Each structure stands twice: as structure tokens, then as C-alpha cells.
Amino acid sequence: MIKRATYTSLTLLHRAPVRLMHWLNVPIMAGMFMSGWGIYNASPLFAFTFPDAMTIGGWWGGSIAWHLAVMWALAANGLLYLLWGVGSGHFRRDFLPLTPGAVLREMKQAVTFLLTHRLGHYNAVQKAMYWGVLLCGALLVLSGLSIWKPVQLSWLVALFGGFDFARRVHFLAMRSIGLFVIIHVAMVVLVPSTLLPMLTGTSRKQHDEQ
Ligand code: HEM
Known part of the structure; x- marks a missing residue:
């Protein structure tokens, strides 16, 4: 009789830096989108504006302040992701x-x-x-x-x-x-x-x- 054994092993799919930078990116993106929509609403390019509930900052100046502040987090996270992605071979491999x-x-x-x-x-x-x-x-x-x-x-x-x-x-x-x-x-x-x-x-x- 053939005996069949089943076992499970843990496989690493996403390394810690990718996960950390990916999830940090979510609130950063939300901040950039919502403050950007606030800035857009003050001088719309097209025939529509975004609902106030989808914006942050309260008014044009406040939205700009948010956009420029969150921008630094986006720049740091994005640059680190690019450097790590190239340096670790992640982009080439995956x-x-x-x-x-x-x-x-x-x-x-x-x-x-x-x-x-x-x-x-x-x-x-x-x-x-x-x-x-x-x-x-x-x-x-x-x-x-x-x-x-x-x-x-x-x-x-x-x-x-x-x-x-x-x-x-x-x-x-x-x-x-x-x-x-x-x-x-x-x-x-x-x-x-x-x-x-x-x-x-x-x-x-x-x-x-x-
Ligand atoms: C905010 C904007 C987002 C951007 C720009 C983004 C971008 C990315 C990128 C570039 C990857 C590949 C990561 C890598 O291997 O280097 C990825 C993977 C992934 N993201 Fe996002 N993501 C975002 C939001 C989200 C959200 C909200 C979720 C959850 C619902 C999510 C779930 C995932 C999952 C599960 C993977 C792995 C996919 C797989 O293994 O096949 N992402 N994302």
C-alpha cells in the first residue's frame, strides 16, 4: 500500500520592505487624492467638481497645505521603493x-x-x-x-x-x-x-x- 503524507510549508511571497512601502502608500495616496481634489475644486479644469466629503483641507489653502505635506511622504516612500526595487533585483525578478x-x-x-x-x-x-x-x-x-x-x-x-x-x-x-x-x-x-x-x-x- 502506498502511504501518502501531506505537509504544509510556509513560503515567503512578499518581503517586508515591499509590504511596508505598499501599505504606507495607501494612506499617502488617499491624502494626495483628497487634497488634490480640494485644490481642483477651487479652480476646476472641467465641468465638474468633487463632493466636499471627498476632499481634505476645508478650503483651497488648507488643501494645498495637505497636498504639499503628504507629497514629501509620497516622494520618500516612492524613491525608497524604486531604489529597493532596483537594488534588490525585485523589479527584474518579479x-x-x-x-x-x-x-x-x-x-x-x-x-x-x-x-x-x-x-x-x-x-x-x-x-x-x-x-x-x-x-x-x-x-x-x-x-x-x-x-x-x-x-x-x-x-x-x-x-x-x-x-x-x-x-x-x-x-x-x-x-x-x-x-x-x-x-x-x-x-x-x-x-x-x-x-x-x-x-x-x-x-x-x-x-x-x-
Ligand atoms: C493606493 C494605491 C495602491 C497602489 C499604487 C498599489 C500598488 C501595488 C503594487 C505596485 C503592487 C506590487 C508590489 C510589488 O511586488 O512590488 C501591489 C501588490 C498588491 N496590492 Fe496594491 N496598491 C494599492 C492599493 C492596494 C489596496 C487598497 C489593496 C487591498 C485591497 C492592495 C492589495 C494588493 C495585493 C493583495 C497585492 C499582491 C498581489 C499578488 O500577490 O498577486 N493594494 N500593489
Whole structure:
């Protein structure tokens, strides 16, 4: 008779720096979004404003104060994440390789709910989304810098095609990151087993031994 033994082992999926910086990013992003919407409401670019309940700061000056204060936390957290991601090999190991073919193939599988998620491996759609949000983050910071210091950074404003255009780029990047968060959280709801490892770092793996 063949004896079959089952045992579980703990596998490290997300290292502590990734988890710490990821979760710090959530209140930081909320602060940036809500104060940004407050600033926008004082001089809207488009034919709508954000509900007051979705803003912080109380008025234009208060929202600016919040935006500039939280901005330093975002800059520090973002820069550390980039340095750590490159230095530790995390980006190379976990965000690459990535090909347009794989993204298209897995995107089709995702919309037909056929995309499988292997714990500890990001699929091509996830990798593309993570690179996309990093790119939007860089665009958000650069366009933000150019509308914050348009005189000192006039070369940056010129690169964006002028102050008004930089403001539109800033809004568009914010909207793209907002869309990322909605899709990202929806993916977590669809595959809830990804959430606990992002909090604790580890996942239990079952092995069969004969
Ligand atoms: C505030 C905006 C957010 C941004 C910009 C963001 C960004 C990211 C990024 C870049 C990663 C990959 C991390 C890495 O390996 O370096 C990630 C992973 C993850 N995020 Fe977020 N995130 C955000 C909010 C959230 C929220 C609110 C949740 C919870 C519902 C969440 C749950 C997760 C989970 C579970 C993973 C791991 C996915 C997996 O293992 O497949 N994130 N996030």
C-alpha cells in the first residue's frame, strides 16, 4: 500500500520592505487624492467638481497645505521603493520578463475569467499594470513639480508644453492611477487569497509526499 503524507510549508511571497512601502502608500495616496481634489475644486479644469466629503483641507489653502505635506511622504516612500526595487533585483525578478504578446493573451483570459493566479508569481496583466502605475506615478510627480514651481522649473514646464498642459497631464495621471486602484482592488476581490500574503508576507503551501 502506498502511504501518502501531506505537509504544509510556509513560503515567503512578499518581503517586508515591499509590504511596508505598499501599505504606507495607501494612506499617502488617499491624502494626495483628497487634497488634490480640494485644490481642483477651487479652480476646476472641467465641468465638474468633487463632493466636499471627498476632499481634505476645508478650503483651497488648507488643501494645498495637505497636498504639499503628504507629497514629501509620497516622494520618500516612492524613491525608497524604486531604489529597493532596483537594488534588490525585485523589479527584474518579479516584474520581468514582460512581452506585449503575453499581456494580450492574458488580458483575453482575464476578461473571460480564465486567467489563473499562481501565488508568488505576478501574471503578465499584473506586471503591465505595475509598470503602468510606476510610469503614471513618475508623470504625476514631474507634472506636479512643474505646476508647483513653474518659474524655477520653467524647463520642465516647457517639456510638458506649458503650464496648462502640465495641469492636464497631472489630472490625467491622477485619473489613470485612480483607475489602476479600482481594477487592482477588484482583482484582489476576485482572488482574495492574495491579500493575506501581502499583509503577513507568507503563504501556506501544501505538499503531497508518497
Ligand atoms: C493606493 C494605491 C495602491 C497602489 C499604487 C498599489 C500598488 C501595488 C503594487 C505596485 C503592487 C506590487 C508590489 C510589488 O511586488 O512590488 C501591489 C501588490 C498588491 N496590492 Fe496594491 N496598491 C494599492 C492599493 C492596494 C489596496 C487598497 C489593496 C487591498 C485591497 C492592495 C492589495 C494588493 C495585493 C493583495 C497585492 C499582491 C498581489 C499578488 O500577490 O498577486 N493594494 N500593489
